[in-house]
Amino acid sequence: MPSTANQELLLKNGRLLCPAGGLDEVGDLLMAGGRIAAVGGDINAPGARVIDCAGLIVAPGLIDIHVHLREPGQEYKEDIASGARAAAAGGFTAVACMPNTSPTNDCKAVTELILRRAAAAGQARVYPIGAITVGLGGEMLSEMADLRDAGCPAVSDDGRPVADSRLLRRAMEYASGLGLVVVCHSEDMRLSAGGAMHEGPTATRLGLAGIPAEAEALAIERDIALAALAGARVHIAHVSCAGSVAAVRRAKEAGQNVSAETCPHYLTLCDEDVGDYDTHRKMNPPLRSRDDVAAVRQGLADGTIDVLATDHAPHSSLEKLVEFDKALFGVTGLETALGVGLELVDEGALSLKRLIEAMSAAPARALNLPGGALKLNEPADVTVIDAARPWVVEPARMLSKSRNTPFAGRRLPGRAVLTIRDGRVIYQLEGFAA
Ligand SMILES: NC(=O)N[C@@H](CC(=O)O)C(=O)O
Ligand SMILES: [Zn+2]
Ligand SMILES: [Zn+2]
CATH class of the missing domain: 2.30.40.10 (Urease, subunit C, domain 1)
Structure with a gap:
């Protein structure tokens, strides 16, 4: 009934x-x-x-603070209704969606469209994340006050970093004044350029150009340093390697107000699982080494990595059933994240309580969202x-x-x-x- x-x-x-x-x-x-x-x-x-x-x-309704719903512009991959339905099927009562749509969610009109579609769908709640720069171009700051007023809890240029450190510092200062969290896709684009998977023996064997772990860890160090300079609250997206966990740990030990997330695939798969050029195992950042997987697991278990998010990044078969280096980066995650998390619990890598926290209270805290607890009224x-x-x-x-x-x-x-x-x-x- x-x-x-x-x-x-x-x-x-x-x-x-x-x-x-x-x-x-x-x-x-x-x-x-x-x-x-x-x-x-x-x-x-x-x-x-x-x-x-x-x-x-x-449990409290699960919250996924990193998804790509592809609407507006790429509804053949996903739309707000299908994504919000997939979220509900995965146990999520709320998701936060990234602004790398077409057009970009860099203005009030797009934010309002997303909220309207989400309300009409009546599935999981949808919190739109606004862009840091216009069109994710990395050159001009978006109207963050408008985005906040329209309902964005955070800003991000996810899909790419803000390469210009001076611009990112300014963005962090504005965001901080407006109470917006800055979500960092931390990547040194010069270091990762041309890479299709993690740099290591498997990439060498497959003859693929590599993305070194340092392309992520060094960028996280920069983003954390800039956040300290700006006095801003930042959240580090998709942590995949040991160096990144160490960087976040150092910042927290120094008392900095920073949070971080990882995703189910970084906890359970490694670069060797790319196997025979399996493009369904191609995402950015890439699957790392076994040692990195162990470090990320440890980081999530001890709370250095606060949040388990999916980075649900749907792509069509046209974009995936092609040569490995031509395939787009990204994998889906909404309908499998909880199951993979429960697998980690069964293996003893994580307590059930910590898993639920990383999927409810912690993500709510990271983006200042309501929910995440079973609270009266x-x-x-x-x-x-x-x-x-x-x-x-x-x-x-x-x-x-x-x-x-x-x-x-x-x-x-x-x-x-x-x-x-x-x-x-x-x-x-x-x-x-x-
Ligand atoms: N993670 C990915 O591999 N892809 C994301 C972009 C991103 O999260 O950086 C996408 O939008 O497809
Ligand atoms: Zn990203
Ligand atoms: Zn993403």
Whole structure:
């Protein structure tokens, strides 16, 4: 039975897991009027729709602060509705989308269009990230005050760095004054130029030009130094290597207000997994060495890397089923991230609590977004997870318009079975009896 925001929803006997609120106990959760009406203990609510959550995890709605929804301009890869639906299927109740669309989200009109489409879709919430520079051109600053007023929580030129350090410093100063977080795609474009995968023995064997890890780590050092100079709050996108983890760690130890994210593929795949020129394993930054994977895992586990984000970057087969060095960079992630995270938990690389935190409270904190906790009277964004419901990733069955997942054929240990936004079910797994 489809539920409406008006109907009360009662989740019975789930494991209520809210790292932000220090909550981890078996009990009930009641949603009414789109808000969380009661948390914990044995709740009785006559007339409410009751869902048995025994054996399941009831977590704050997951938040993905790094996705590419491709609308406006590249709707053949993804659009806001399909992306927001794929997000809900992955357990996400909110996503933040990058501005590298066509036209770029560098002005109020585009931000408003995104918000309108997202509202019409009624799936996961969508927070548009505005551009730092006009058209991502790296030359002229966007109207950040307009972008903020229109609803952007952050700015980024993701897809490329702001190469001009003086301009980036100015951008950070403006953003800081406006309360906008600057999300850095940190890359030394001179050092990475021409590269198709991580620089190392595998690239040599495949005869592909390499991207050294230093192209990322050095750029992160610069971005962190500029943020200190500007007194700005920055978030480092897609950390993939040991040197980057070390740079973020040093900044945090020095007391700097910086956050960072990594993605499921950097935690579970390495450059060797490019195998025989598999373009579904081509993304920027690239899959790194085994040692880098270990360092990134450690960084996420100990909190140096705050957030697990997907960098969901859909591309069509036209752009992927081509020679490796001609293929576009990017892989999808919304529908597999939680499952891959649960795999890391099963392996002992991460606690379940830390995984949920890295996918809810931490991303909310990084971009100053609401949500991320099971809190009384707050909007009822909740994800119900079955950590022991194995499934095999089948690209053809995904809700995203694109099929470029690096995890095709992988058996994952669990998934979201129910995604609830504003007290309304936006996704229910087929076969999950509720
Ligand atoms: N990560 C990628 O490989 N690609 C992203 C751009 C980006 O995140 O830098 C894309 O927009 O396709
Ligand atoms: Zn990027
Ligand atoms: Zn990206």
